Amino acid sequence: MIVDLQATQPKLQPPLLELQHLSISPKKMPARLLVDDVSFSIEVGKTTCVVGESGSGKSLTALAVMGLLSKQLLLNGGKVMFNDAEKGVIDLTQLNDENLRKLRGDKIAMIFQEPMTSLNPVLTVGYQIGESLTTHLGLKGERLKNKISNLLEMVGIPAGRAHSYPDELSGGQRQRVMIAMSIACEPSLLIADEPTTALDVTVQAQILELLNDLKTRMNMGMLFITHDFGVVADIADNVVVMFRGKIVESGSREQVLGNPQHPYTKALLACVPDAEGEKLLKPIDYAWLADEKLEAIADEAIHE
Amino acid sequence: MSEDILIARNLVKTYTQRSGRFGFGSTEVKALNDVSINLRTGTTLAVVGESGSGKSTLARCLLQLQPLDSGEVLFQGQDLANLQPAVLRGMRKNLQMVFQDPFASLNPRMRVGEIVGEGLLIHGLGSAAEQEKKVIAMLKRVGLTESDMQKYPHEFSGGQRQRIGIARALVLHPQVVVCDEPVSALDVSIQAQILLLLKELQQEMALSYIFISHDLRVVRHIADDIVVMYHGQVVEQGKVADIYAAPEHAYTQNLLAAIPGKTMLGKKVVNG
Numbered sequence: 001m002i003v004d005l006q007a008t009q010p011k012l013q014p015p016l017l018e019l020q021h022l023s024i025s026p027k028k029m030p031a032r033l034l035v036d037d038v039s040f041s042i043e044v045g046k047t048t049c050v051v052g053e054s055g056s057g058k059s060l061t062a063l064a065v066m067g068l069l070s071k072q073l074l075l076n077g078g079k080v081m082f083n084d085a086e087k088g089v090i091d092l093t094q095l096n097d098e099n100l101r102k103l104r105g106d107k108i109a110m111i112f113q114e115p116m117t118s119l120n121p122v123l124t125v126g127y128q129i130g131e132s133l134t135t136h137l138g139l140k141g142e143r144l145k146n147k148i149s150n151l152l153e154m155v156g157i158p159a160g161r162a163h164s165y166p167d168e169l170s171g172g173q174r175q176r177v178m179i180a181m182s183i184a185c186e187p188s189l190l191i192a193d194e195p196t197t198a199l200d201v202t203v204q205a206q207i208l209e210l211l212n213d214l215k216t217r218m219n220m221g222m223l224f225i226t227h228d229f230g231v232v233a234d235i236a237d238n239v240v241v242m243f244r245g246k247i248v249e250s251g252s253r254e255q256v257l258g259n260p261q262h263p264y265t266k267a268l269l270a271c272v273p274d275a276e277g278e279k280l281l282k283p284i285d286y287a288w289l290a291d292e293k294l295e296a297i298a299d300e301a302i303h304e
Numbered sequence: 305m306s307e308d309i310l311i312a313r314n315l316v317k318t319y320t321q322r323s324g325r326f327g328f329g330s331t332e333v334k335a336l337n338d339v340s341i342n343l344r345t346g347t348t349l350a351v352v353g354e355s356g357s358g359k360s361t362l363a364r365c366l367l368q369l370q371p372l373d374s375g376e377v378l379f380q381g382q383d384l385a386n387l388q389p390a391v392l393r394g395m396r397k398n399l400q401m402v403f404q405d406p407f408a409s410l411n412p413r414m415r416v417g418e419i420v421g422e423g424l425l426i427h428g429l430g431s432a433a434e435q436e437k438k439v440i441a442m443l444k445r446v447g448l449t450e451s452d453m454q455k456y457p458h459e460f461s462g463g464q465r466q467r468i469g470i471a472r473a474l475v476l477h478p479q480v481v482v483c484d485e486p487v488s489a490l491d492v493s494i495q496a497q498i499l500l501l502l503k504e505l506q507q508e509m510a511l512s513y514i515f516i517s518h519d520l521r522v523v524r525h526i527a528d529d530i531v532v533m534y535h536g537q538v539v540e541q542g543k544v545a546d547i548y549a550a551p552e553h554a555y556t557q558n559l560l561a562a563i564p565g566k567t568m569l570g571k572k573v574v575n576g
Contacts (some may be wrong), residue, residue, distance in 0.1 A: 053491040053492075053493055053494075054462075054491055171355075200354040200355055200518060201354075201518060201519075201520065201559065201562045201563065201564070202354060202558055202559060202562040203354075204562065204564065205561070205562035205564065208564070227491060227492060228492075228564065229492065229565060230521070230563065230564030230565035230566075231564045231565065232565065233564065233565025233566075234564045234565050267493070268492065268493060270496075271492045271493045271495065271496035272492055272521070273496075273499075273521040273522055273524065273525040274521065274524070274525075275520065275521055275524055275548070275560075275563050275566050276524065276548075277524035277525055277544070277545070277548070279525075281496040281499060281500060281525065282496070283493060283494075283496040283497040283500060284493040284496075
């Protein structure tokens with residue numbers, strides 16, 4: 001039941017990022033696929049959310065795009081086509097370390113889950129934001145200082161906090177600093193791996209709003225990894241649902257959340273409590289999703 | 305009959321925090337500032353608030369795991385805060401706790417049978433054979449098997465470990481169970497299983513829950529009453545349905561407005 005809309009509609013512009021048949025496995029067990037034939041794309045200025053339970057392969061997929069897979073893992077085939085504004089479409093899996101490094105933090109940036117552990121505790125946040133500006137854009141002196149101030153103000157932190165150390169900031173502020181770092185070079189693609197999971201719900205709402213706002217202002221594409229359907233509903237343009245390494249359903253937010261087709265997506269959504277308290281929760285029957293049936297289920301992946 | 309099984313009056317707890325770059329200064333933080341709550345028998349009282357609002361301190365102070373500065377905690381008419389240690393120890397089997405992190409709250413060197421049975425051993429409830437019977441029955445009730453008794457915690461997934469934590473708390477047939485974020489470390493699918501299990505057990509064993517959470521969807525689902533905490537104070541309390549429908553305090557309004565995906569994830573989606 002695969003409906004390929006892209007084949008029927010003339011394409012105006014290649015997507016910003018296109019994963020083609022990506023597979024990942026442990027080096028020692030190449031037959032065991034942790035990410036199995038994953039294909040989806042992100043349009044310029046749009047957000048694609050990848051959702052799934054722990055172990056579904058969503059984070060591995062994000063790491064593979066950045067070329068940050070652990071050495072124990074093997075990219076077992078597939079392409080990651082990135083549409084660079086200057087160089088055209090390039091396959092990120094074919095780039096050498098040096099060229100990949102030039103892209104990271106410049107055209108492609110990443111935000112991680114833990115704002116506590118991903119900042120260096122012995123450097124001021126201003127210095128850490130400035131690092132990529134110096135490396136990629138060669139900014140120095142007064143111009144660097146001004147740019148850092150601008151970035152901090154953009155994410156809602158007073159410019160004076162540039163001299164603060166990470167431990168002097170709250171969790172939400174640290175995540176804002178992370179965002180300032182990642183958008184410093186105006187990336188065209190931002191990869192966010194559960195950026196709000198560690199935050200309070202009110203702070204989470206602010207950070208999501210900030211990301212949405214920056215996305216529009218900078219026309220930035222986002223690959224957003226999460227397990228929270230509430231967050232998906234707030235931020236996604238398109239949704240990809242993963243289960244045990246495979247994509248089981250993908251489509252627009254309205255499609256996947258409002259009218260899910262795949263049994264696994266339906267089952268997962270039936271586990272999410274609603275804010276009105278009227279819904280009866282129905283846990284996933286994993287026996288029903290047992291391996292033999294799973295094969296059939298995953299082969300029936302639904303793409304709209 | 306909806307008597308209050310647990311009543312806390314005017315709880316105050318102050319921490320002294322080191323401040324300044326090298327910790328030479330000190331500031332007082334009021335983690336609990338005149339907090340009063342009551343838990344109705346057989347119901348669930350949710351405590352919500354952001355990190356640092358004092359929810360976990362409240363949980364620990366209710367169970368006397370931490371001394372209070374002042375205030376009283378009445379359980380069946382007795383003030384727990386002023387009991388003799390030996391008497392309090394005897395009372396503890398009535399007041400149990402389920403912890404947030406299923407990875408940190410189980411001793412990795414003990415077998416599951418020992419973990420779940422330790423409370424029975426300490427309180428001297430029944431002979432060894434009876435204790436084993438109770439442990440087996442409880443493990444089965446929470447969805448584990450008899451053979452799991454011989455295993456160690458690392459052999460289980462997060463959801464299964466949380467089941468072990470629940471079995472450990474409930475094997476003593478407590479009357480009040482304090483659940484400190486029992487599902488926030490779990491995937492949404494596992495979370496639904498554990499929530500349903502907690503609800504079923506509440507009915508079967510006539511339990512009263514204090515349910516600490518920051519997830520307002522989960523709270524709406526499981527709780528009857530709610531207490532909203534902010535900076536160590538209770539800013540609003542009442543029936544969940546009432547407060548969700550018409551929050552009065554500005555902080556509660558903010559909190560409810562911040563629930564992600566309110567519009568897209570209504571009940572309509574469920575039937576799809």
